[in-house]
Amino acid sequence: MDKHAGAVSELVDQLGRLPGVGRKSAERLAFHLLRVPEAEAIALADAIRRIRSDIRYCQACFNLCEEELCAICRSGDRDTTRLCVVEQPRDLMSLEQSQAFNGLYHVLLGRIAPLDGIGPDQLTIDALVDRVRNGNFSEVIMATNPNVEGDGTSLYISNLLAEFPVQITRLARGITAGSVLEYANREMIADALVGRQKL
Ligand SMILES: [Zn+2]
Numbered sequence: 001m002d003k004h005a006g007a008v009s010e011l012v013d014q015l016g017r018l019p020g021v022g023r024k025s026a027e028r029l030a031f032h033l034l035r036v037p038e039a040e041a042i043a044l045a046d047a048i049r050r051i052r053s054d055i056r057y058c059q060a061c062f063n064l065c066e067e068e069l070c071a072i073c074r075s076g077d078r079d080t081t082r083l084c085v086v087e088q089p090r091d092l093m094s095l096e097q098s099q100a101f102n103g104l105y106h107v108l109l110g111r112i113a114p115l116d117g118i119g120p121d122q123l124t125i126d127a128l129v130d131r132v133r134n135g136n137f138s139e140v141i142m143a144t145n146p147n148v149e150g151d152g153t154s155l156y157i158s159n160l161l162a163e164f165p166v167q168i169t170r171l172a173r174g175i176t177a178g179s180v181l182e183y184a185n186r187e188m189i190a191d192a193l194v195g196r197q198k199l
Contacts, residue, residue, distance in 0.1 A: 062089075088110070089107055172194075
């Protein structure tokens with residue numbers, strides 16, 4: 001028998017599914033939301049609803065955005081000869097925060113992970129190849145995470161792109177092997193970009 005009333009119990013269950021939120025934290029958050037002014041709690045609910053209804057993927061790079069193209073793809077100030085390939089929108093955000101890259105991005109929306117049943121078809125690799133074929137990129141920087149799956153994904157893509165006249169590089173290993181791009185700090189990412197090597 002659950003000790004909480006139905007709605008509270010449901011909220012605790014939902015919050016408890018979030019990464020890093022255990023049962024105790026979920027209960028604390030739920031009771032916090034009961035105590036704060038109603039408008040504050042509703043604002044949180046609305047923000048959650050909005051990211052699901054208004055946010056979509058950029059049609060060019062698959063970054064998250066609210067319009068057809070993201071702000072980076074719409075900007076006229078980016079270097080359109082360099083393309084940086086990342087696994088997730090949050091990796092793109094880490095690279096943007098480093099302010100060390102002014103080119104365009106391509107978000108794969110994952111990495112090839114045979115053990116999890118994720119193959120190349122489930123990623124945005126076809127769109128990437130089309131972009132490289134039709135764009136005027138001189139360099140494609142592989143910025144997948146430095147672990148087995150990220151490296152495998154990067155190798156798979158670089159083989160596909162080998163037929164095009166672009167230089168393919170990857171981030172330097174300033175980021176410790178196995179670490180995840182989203183947790184790397186700004187300086188590490190900037191170093192990794194500056195020191196990028198030919199793949
Ligand atoms: Zn975009």
